[in-house]
Amino acid sequence: MSIGGKIRFLLLILGICCIATAISLKHSITKKELLSYEAEKLQKNLAANERLVYNFLANKNEIEKARQFHKNEEYGLNFIEFYRDKGINILTYQDGELKFWSTIKAIPSNPELLKEGSSFLQLSNGRYEVIKKTSGIYTLVFLIDVKTQYSIENKFLGNEISRYISQTNALDLASFSDPEIYNIHDLNGKPLFEVKLKQGYSKSIYSTIEIWLWAIGIFSICLFFNSICAWLVKKGHLNAATLLITVFFVTIRITDLMYGWFNRQFDLSLFNPSVYAESFFLPSLGDLLLNVIAITWVMLFVYTHNDQYKLPGWLTRSKTGGLIFQIILLITFGGIAILFDQIFFGLIINSKIDFDITNIINLGWISWISIVVLCLAWFNVYIIASIFMQQTLQLNVTNRERLILFSAAVIGYFVYRLEVGFSIFFIAYALFIFILGWDFYVRRNKFSIGIFASLLFCLAFISSIKYLRFIDEKERGNRLTIAQRLSADDVKLITAIDNLEADILSNNFVINYFKQPALSSVVELKKNIEKQYLENYLPKFEYNIYEYNNVDSSIAGHDGLPLAYFKNLVKSGSVKAYDSNFFYRLNDTFGYQNYFAIIPIFDNIRIMGTLVIVLKSQPYNYKGQLPEILVDKTIKNDADYSSYSIAFYKDGRLESQTGKYTYKLTTAGMKFLPVRAHTFIKERNLDYTHLIYSPEPSKVIIISKEDVSYVIRLATLSFFFLVFIIFSVTIYTLIWVLKNIDESWGGWFNINRSLMINANKILYKTRIQFSIVLSVVATLLIVGWTTYFYIRKEYRGQQEDLIKEKLRKVQQSYEKQIARTGIPLPNDKSINDFNQFADINSAYLNLFDTSGVLIFTSLPKMYDAGILTRRMGSKAYINLNKLQRSEFINTQEKINNRFVYSSAYAPIRDSQNETVAYIGVPYYANEADYQSKIGVFINTLINIYALVFVGIGILAVFLANQITSPLTFIQDSIRKTKLGQKNQPILWSRHDEIGSLIKEYNKMIAALDDSAVKLARSERESAWREMAKQVAHEIKNPLTPLKLGVQLLEKSWKEKDPNFEQKFERFNKSFIEQIDSLSTIASEFSNFAKMPDTKLEKLDLVPIIEQARNVFTNSEEVEIYILNKATVEVLIMGDKDQLLRTFNNLLKNAIEAASETDKCLIKIKIFNDDERVYIEVDDNGKGIDTALQQKIFVPNFTTKSSGTGLGLAFVKQAVENAGGTVAFESLINVGTTFYISFPLS
Template identity: 60%
Template sequence: MLLGICCIATALSLDNSITQTDLLLHEAENLQQNLASKEKIVQSYLSNNDKLNELKAFKKNEQLSLNFINTYRDNGINVLVYKNLVLDFWSSSRAFPQNINRLKEGASFQQLPNGYYEVIKKTSGAYVIIFLISVKTQFGIENQFLKNRIVPELFPSNSLDLATFTDKDTKEIFTINKEYLFPVKLSEEYSKNIYTTVQLWLWIVGLFSICLFVNSYCSWLAKKGFLFSATLILSVFFVAFRLTDLQFFWFNHQFNLEIFSPSIYAESEFLPSLGDLLLHVISLTWIVLFIYVHRYEYALPKWVVENKLAGILIHAFLLLITASIAFVIDDVFFGLINNSKINFDITNIINLGWISWISILILCLVWFLVFLFVNIFIEVTKQFKVSNKSRLVLFLVMLIGYFIYKLSTDFNVFFLVYALFLFVIGWNNYIQHRKFSIGVYAILFLCIAFLTSLKYTKFIDIKERNNRKGIAIKLENTDDPKVINSINSFELHIPTDSVVVNYFKNPESIKTFSFHNYITKKYLDGYLSRFEYKIFEYNNQDSVLKKEESVPISKYKNLVLSGAFKTAETTYSYRINDTFGYQDYFGIIPIFDDKNLLGTLVIDLKSQSFDYNSHFPELLIEGKLKSDEDLSEYSFAFYKDNKLSIQSGKFTYPMINTVFKGAVDKVEFINESVQDVDYNHAVYKPDNAKIIVITKEKMPYVVRLATLSFFFLVFIIFGIVVYILLWFLKNMNSNKAGWFSINRYLMINANKILYKTRIQFSVVLSVVATLLIVGWTTFSYIKEEYLKQQKDSIREKVRKIQLLYEKQILNTDMISTDDQAEFDFNQFADINAAYLNLYDTNGDLKLTSLRKMYDYGIMGKKMGPVAFINLSLMQRSEFLNPTERIGSFTYAAAYAPIRNAQNKTIAYIGLPYYANEADYQAKIGLFINTLINIYALVFVLIGVLAVFLANQITNPLTFIQESIKRTKLGQKNQPIIWHRQDEIGLLIKEYNKMIAALEVSASKLARSERESAWREMAKQVAHEIKNPLTPLKLGVQLLEKSWKENDPNFEKKFASFNRSFIEQIDSLATIASEFSNFAKMPDTKLENLELLPVIEQAIAVFNSSDNVEIIVLNRTNKKVMVLGDKDQLLRTFNNLLKNAIEASESKATCAIKIRIINDEKQVYVEVEDNGKGIDTSLQDKIFVPNFTTKSSGTGLGLAFVKQAIENAGGTIDFTSLANQGTIFYLTFPLV
C-alpha cells in the first residue's frame, strides 16, 4: 500500500512540478547536445587540413567519398564540395542551396525546398565546402512516409518543433561557438516524453500495488472467517475504480494513450474505448480469481443444502447464467470486430499491430473468466445432495430444450460446442475430481478455439458485407471526398500559375501538348491519376484558343444548365448526373491577368474502367487523400437494363444478367460457386434499370482451418503463461525463502517427471526445433531469392530501357530539354510503364516523368551520389541501389549510362522502382503468414501425435507398473504374457523370473517371520503372564502358611487374597484379550463409510467423563466418505481419546480438540490434547508393538491404531511438546 501511494504521489508531484517550461528546457538541452555532437564531426573536417584535402579529393577518390557517404549520410550530415562555384561533389541529393555566395562563412540556419538545415560553410582557395546538418523536414506533401518534423537522426522524440516569432514559450538553440541558430517550442505531441512515460509507469506500479494490498487485506479477512465481507470489499474497490475512471476519464486524460482513443474502438458509455474494455476485463478477472481461490470456503445455509428441490433449482439457475455468459462473449467479440478499426486479419499475422494483440488478449481473458465462473459454479453445486445422474439429466433437458428452440430460429453449432465445453469441465470436476488430464484440457482448448474461429468468421463476414453495402451505395451517386479535395486544390492554383497565364497571353509560345503535359504532371497526378482527362482552352470570346481544339465550350455550359450538379466545396467544377459505373467531372476555370479575363480552361475528368487501385506512388499522395478502402479483393459489375455496362476485377460476369436480382434501393447478398470456387455477390439496385454487383471470394476452408489452429495455439500459450504466473505467485506467497524454495522445488520435481511426459516433450521439442530451423532456413532462402529476382528484374528492365532510349537518340550528341523532348520522354516512360529520370554527365536532372517529386522539392535535381560515383568515376555499365531513401520511404533505383552512335556517354538514365518495397513486403508477408498458419496447424497436430505416441510407447510400461503394483508377498502372482522379443519382452522375462524366485523367498521368509513372531509372542506372553503369576504364587504360599498355623486372622487374609487373586486373573484375561485382538488385525472388512459419525460415536463414550472436555471443529464442506473398517476406526479413535485422557490425569481439566478439514482428494483429522506429552527420546518407538510409556499395558494400542489407519489407505503422524500436549495427524483418502 505504501509503495502504491508513494508511486502515485511521485507521479502527481512530477505532473505538478515538471512544467511545460521545464520540459522545454530539458528537451531543448538534449537537442542542443545532439546538434553539438554533429557540429564537432563537421569541425573535425574543416579544422584539419588533411581532412579538408580529403573533401577536395572526393571527386577523384571514389573510396574516400563512398566511405564518407556510408558513415555520415544516415546520420543527417551531408557535404557539398564546390570548385570554382561549380558543384564538384555531393553526398546527398536531398537538397542544394540556390546561391552559395549568399551564404555566410561559418554556421547559419537555412530553409531549403524540403526542410531546414544548419549550413556550415568554409572557403578554401577555389573550393567552397558546405556541410548540411538536417534539422527539420518540411515537405509540400505529408503522409506516412513524409513527415514534417525535427529529423529523428537529430532528435528521436517528437516533442519539439521549430518556433516562429509569434510563439511565446520558446528556447533558443546555438552552435558550439554560441552563435544563434533557431528557436524551438513544444510540439502538439509534447505529452509523449520521458516524464510522461515515467509517470505512466509510476501510475501502473502504484495502482497495481494498491490492488495487491486490497487483495492481501481481503485474503486476510477471508482467513479470519469473513469471506463474504472480503469478497464484497474487493468487488466494491474494483467497481469504484472503474466507475470513477469512466466518469472522469482521468487515466486517459492524464496520458492521452492511443488505446483509449474512441476512434479505434467505442461501443457505449460503459465501453468508450479499448483501454476501458481491457481494464474492465482485468478488474473482473481479478475479482473472479479471488473467488476461485476461495471457492471451497463459500458455504450455503444448511437448510438450502439439504433441500433437494432448492438444489435442482439452483443448478438450473447457474446453468442459465452460464448460458447467458455465452451471449456476453458473443457481444464482446462482435464489438471488437464491428465497432472498431482494429486490424483483425489473422491470416496476415505479421501485420497485426499491438492494438490487435491487445484485443486477442482480451478474448483470452474473457475465456479464462468463463472457465473460472464455471468451476466456481460447480463447487457451489457440490454442496447440494444432488446425484451426478440428476445433474446430467438436468443438463440434457435444458440442452434439448434450447436445441429445439434454435431449430425454429437460427440454428448453429456454437451452442452445441459450448455445451460440450461445459460438459467436459463438469465431467472433470464431478467424475474425475479435477484430475489433471492433457486430453481434457486439449478438448477444452479445442472447443474455445473452434467457438472463437466460428464467431470470428461470422463477424468478419458481417463487417465485410456492411462495408460492401456502403461501397455499393456510394458508387451510385455519391461524390468521392478525396476527388473533390484534389479538384479544389487545382482550382486554387491553376488561375495563379504563371505558366498557365503566360500560355493564355501568348498561346503560340508553348506547344499545346507541352502545356497539357505540364498541367497533367503538376495537377492531375496523385489521387486524380486514375482519371482519364481532356484539356481544352478558350479565349475570352469563348472561342477555341487554337485550331486543334474542336469541342465548343457551349457543350459544357449547356451541361451546367441541365445534366450536371455543382460539386460541393469547389468553385468551378461540376459532376455529370447521368453517369453509371464511372465518375465524370468537369471544371470551367477562368484565367485572369490581374482583372482582365484572358480565357477559360476546361478540364474534363472521367474515371477509367472502374479501377480504384491507382499506380501512382504512395509517396506522392497526400496522407489525407489516401483511400482508406482496400478494393483489390473485389470485382465490380454495372448492369443497365440487365446488360453489362462495365466490369473490373477477377470475376467474369455474364453479358446478360439472369442471376442478380433484388429489391429496389436494397443490398442483397447471393452465393455462387464457379469452378469449385465460392463467391458472394452484393447486389444493389438503385432503380429498376440499374444494378451494381460487388463480388468477393468467400473465405476458403483452408483459411478457416488456419484460423482455428491460430486461436488454438494462442489459447494454449495463454494457458501455459497463466499457469506459470499463478504457480509462481502461489509459491512466492507460501514460501518465505522465495526464489530459493522455488529453485529447490524445481530441482526436486525435475526427477519426478513421468517418462510419458518426457517422451511427449521430446517429440514436440524435436519437431518444433526442426520446423523452426527449416522454417528459418526456408524464409532466409526465399527472402534472398526474391530479392535476387527483384534485382534481376530491375536490371533487366533498365537494360531494356537503356537500349530503347539509345536507339531513340542514336544520332544525338546532347540531350535536348525542350517541350517536345519532354513530351517524348514522358511518352517513352508511359510506353515502358516506368518512372524515369534523365541526367546529364554532370549528374544534373534534365528530364523526368515524375515532375511532382521535384516541383515539391522532395528531392534535389541531382543524381544520387552513390550511383553517380559508380557510373561516372568507376565507369560501371549499370548500377543498382536497393536502399535509396526519401523520408522513411525505401526503394530500389537502377541507373545506366546512355551512349550515342560514337559510344560516348552523353547522359545517365535512372529507373526508380517505387513499388519494390511494397512488393517485397507483400510477398514476404504472404509467405510468412502462410508459414505461420501452416506451422500453427502442424504444432497442434504434433501435440496430438506426441500424446498418442507417448501413450503407445509407455502402455507396456504402464501394464508392467500395474502388474508390479498387484505383486504381493505370500500370494500367487501371475506372470506377464508378452509375445514380442523386444526390450520390453526382455524386461518382462526378467520380471517373471523375479516373481517366481520371489514366491520361493516369500514362502521362506513367511515361515521365518512366523517362527520369529511366535517366539517373540511367546516370550511376551510368558513375560506378561509371569507378572500376575508371581503375586498369585506368593499369596497361595502365605495362605497355606496361615492355614497350617491356624492364624486367627485367616478369614481376613483369605478375603484379601481372594480379591487379589481375582484382580490378577482379570489382568491375565485382559492380556489374553488384547493379544487376541492384535492377532485378529488381518481380518479387515473395508467399506464406504462416513467418517464424522464414527468420530462422534467415539466421543460419546468419553464425553461424560469427569473433567474431560472434547471440542470438535468440523470445517469440511461436504459429506466425508472414506474406505475403511468401521470397527477398527472406532477402536482407533477410542484408543486415541483414552490415551489423551490418561496423559492429562495430572491436569485439572482434560481438553481435547478434534479438527476435521478436507480438500478435493483427502480429509485431515487432528486430535490434540493438553497432556504431559511424549518424551523426545521415546517418540521414534511410539508405534512399535509391545512398547509403552505407561507403567502398565501391553504397548499394542498405538500399533493397532497405525495398522487400522493404514488399512484404510491413510497415514498417521504426531507432534508432541513436554507438558504442553500431543497432536496426532490422521489423513484419509476420500472416496
C-alpha cells in the same frame, strides 16, 4: 507494530510518494522550460554536425580530397558513406560549375549568391544550414539538414525538424509573431533561426519517468490494500476483506473514468478514443485493460481464499436451494459468455485496431495489447468458474444432478439456437465448462496435460470462430460503404471542384494565357492547372482540358470537341454539381462519374474565352497511377479496394468490371436478383461472397471477395492456441516465482531449491515429451532461421534480376530509338514521345545528360514537388561516369530514412558507341514489394510452425505414453505385489529391454512367493509360541487365587471352622469371578486369532463411527463430537464388525484414560482428499508416556493394571485389513490423537 504492518504502511508511503513525485514533475516543467530543453538538444546536435564540417575544412588533406571528388571516385564514395547518414551533404563547384554532389535532395540554384561561412537557406524541399568555403577556383558548399518542407505530406514525407538533430518531433521553426521562441546559433554565436514548441505538444521531459512513477505508485497502493485485506482474512473477517478490496478497485476505476486522474495524464494512443471506444466504462483501450486488470486482481484475491468461503447453512442443507443455486451458476456462465462476446466484438468492430493476426509480423503493440486483454478475459472466466465450482461443493447436490441440470441447459439452449440461428460458439463454450466441471467435480482438480490442452483448445477454438465472425461482419460493413461510395458523388471531387472554381477565375497564368495565347503553350496551361488543382487526384481521375476563344473556336487549333457539344450536354439534362456554378455531372454514367465544367474567363467585364475541364472518375480502379510517396495523406489510399472484384450492371447488362472474379455479361440467370437495397450471398462453388447493391431499380453493383480459406481458419486457430499456451505458461511461472520468494534474501535460494526438487520430480514420460518437443522446436527454429536468410537473399536477387532485365530492355530500345536522330531537345513533342516510350515499357524512366542533369522524366511530379533535384544519383553517376560501368543498381537509394527504393542506371550510346546520356529506371515500390513478400513468407512460416508445434505436442504425448506404458504397467504390477498373496506374473512377448526387466520381475515374484510361504510358517510358529506363552501367563494368574482358595477352604473344613458357611459363600463367589476371567481371556484370544477371517465389503464409514459413539453417550461425564468435513460420501472396503470394534476400542481407551477431575471430551474429525479419507480421534486424557509409545500396538502390551493388551493390536490389524493406516500422537496430561486413513472406494 509488527514487521508485516510496517511493510504494509511502507507500501502505502511508497505509492503516495511515487504519485506525488509524478504530479510534481508534470507541473514543475513549464512550456518555456520544455522548449529550452528540446531546443538545447537540437542546438547540441546541430553543433556536433557543424564541428564535423569545420573539422573537415580545417584539414588541408580533406579539402584536397574534396577538390578531387569528381575525379577520384574512392574519395567521393567514402564521403557519402560517412557523412550522408549524419544529415551532412557536400556540393563541389569548379569555376561556378557543379562537379560533385553527394545528394539529390536539394541543390542551390546559384552558389554565387551564397555567403561565405554559415547561413540559413530555404531550398525547394526544406531549410538547411549552408556552410560555404571558397578556395581559389573551387567552392565547397555543405548542406546540414534542418527541416523538411514538402508540398505533399504522407507517411514518407513530413514537414518537420530533421531527425538528425531532433528525434522527438517536438519543435518547429518559429515566425516573428510566435510568443515563445528559442534562438539557435551556429558555432560562432551567429543566430541562424528560431524554434518553438509544436502546437498541441504536451509531452514532458520526464514523460517516461512519470508513467513508471504512476505505475509503481498505483501498484504499491494496490499491494497495500491487498495486504490489509489479507490481514483481515487472517483475523477471520473474510467477507469484510472481500468487500474492501472490491470497493477499492471499483472506486479507483469509477473515479478515473469520471475525472481522468490517471488515464488523462499521458498522451498515449492506448488511451485515445479514436483507436477504441465503446461506452462510459470503456472509453479507450487503456481503460479496458485497466478494468480487466482490476477484475483479475479481485478475482485472484477471492480465488486465493476460495476454500474459506462458506455458504449459509440453510442453503447447504436444502436440496432445492442447492439445485436453484446450481441453476443460477449456469445462468451466470451464460452471462459471462455474453460479456466476453461483447468485449471481443468491441475490440474488432468499435476500433481501428489492426487485428489481422494472419499478418503477425506487422501487428503493432496496440494489437498485442488487445490480445493480452483477450487472454486476461479468458483467464478471468477460468478463475470465476473455479470459484463457483468450489463453492458448489458445499451444496447438497450430487454430480449426477449437476450433470442433469447442465445437460438440460445445453439442450434447451441448443433448441433455442436452432430457432434463432445456429452458432457453434455455445457448443464449444459448453464443452469448455463441461471439461472444467469434470476436472473439478470428478477428478478433484488434479493437473493433467490433456485436460489443460483441451481447455486451451476450446478457448482457442471459441476465439478463432468469434474472430472470423467479427472480422467478416466488419468487412461486410466496409464493403457496403464502398458500394455506397461508388454509387454516389465523390466528396473529395466536389471539394476539388470548389477549390478549382474559387481560384481559377483569379489565376493570373490562366488569364494571361487567354490574353496572349501565343506566348504560352497548351501543355503549360494544362501543367499549371494540374499542379494547382488536380495533381493529388490523378490516381483516380482522367482529365482533359479544352480552351476556346471569345467566338467559341479552339485556341490551340486542335481537332477536339467543339464548345457547342458541352453546351448541348447541359441542355440535354446534365445535373449541376452541388454548390457549383460551372460544373455539371452527366446523368447516364454508371461505374464511373463524368464531370465537365464550362468556365468563362473574364478580363474585368470582357469575356476572353472559355475553359472546359472534363473529369472522368473511376473509383474502383484501385491500381494507383502514382507511387505511394506522391499521394498526399489527405487523399485516402484506396488499397482497401485491392482485395475486391467489382462489377457494374445497368439494365441487366455488364457495364464494367475489375478484379479477379469473372462476371457474367448479363444478370440473366442470377438467382439473387431482384434484391432489396443490398444483400450478401455466398457462392460455395468458388468460395466467394458477393454484396449485391442496387442504388436504383435499373442499376446493380456487385462487390465480390474471396471467402476465408480453411488454411486461414486453421492458422487463426493455431495462433490463438499458441498465444494461450504462452500466456498460461507465463502466468504459471509468475505465480510459481511469487510463491517461492519470501520476504528475506533467502527467496532466491528457495527458488533454486524448488527448481532442483521439482527437476527431480519430473516424470520419465515428461522428460521424453520435453525432449521430443525441444528437439523438434530447435530443429524448426534453425531451419526457419536459415530459410529466412536464404529467402531474403533470393528475393533481393530476384528483384535485382527483374530490374536488370527491365533496364537492359529499356537501354536497348532507347538506343535504337535515338540511333538516327540523337538525343532530342526538350519540347512538348519530345516530352510526349518520352512519356509514350515509358508507357510502352511500363516503367518510370529518367534520362540524364552526361553531366548528370535531368533531361526527361516520365514522373515530373517527383521533381516538381521538390522531393528530388534534377540530378542523377551521386553513387550512380560516379559508377557510370567515373568507373565506366555498363550498368549500376542502387538498392538503397534514399529520399529519407523512411523511403528507400531501388534505382537502376545504364549509359545510352549512339551509333558511334559514345555515351551520350544515362537512363534511369527507378523502382519506387521495390522496398514495399520486398517487405510484403518477406512478411507473407514469415507469416506463413509462423502459422505453419504454430500448427507443427501443436501437432508435435500431441505427438509427443502419444509417443511418451507409448514408450512409458510398459513402465506404468510394471509400476502397477509392483504396487499390487503383496507378501502372502498370489502375485500374477507379467506376460510380455517382446525380447527387448522391457522384456528383460519383466523376466527378472517374474523371477522375483516367484522367489517372493516361496519366501512368503516360509515366512508365514515361521511367523505362525513364532506367533503360536508367543500366544501359548501369553495364554499360559494369563491363565496362571487366576489359577493361583483358585488354588489358595481351595486350600483355605479345605483347612476350614478339616478344622470344623464355625464360619465355614460364610467362607464357603465368599470363596464360591471368588471362584466364579476367576472362572469368568478365564472365559474372557479365552474369548479375547479367540477373537484375535480369527483376524485373518476378514469379510471385505463396501461400507459407509460415517454411520459406523456414529454407532460406536452412541454406545458411550449414556454417561454424563463423556462428550463425543463428530466433525464431518468430507466433501464426498465416505465409502471404503472393510469388515463392518472389525471396524465397529476398532472405534469401540478407541473410544473405550479414551474414556478410561480420562482424568478423574475433568470431563471426558472426545473429538472425531473426518475429512478427505482425492484418494483417501482421514479420521482423527482426539481426547483430553492423561496421555501415553513417551517411553511406552513404541510398544502401544504390541499384542500383549497394556498400560492398565488389568487387560490383555490386545485392544490396540486389534485396532491396528483391523485397519490394515481394510487397506488403511493408523498412527498416533500423545502428550502427557494433554491428550492423545489417533490418525486413521482408508482408501476411498
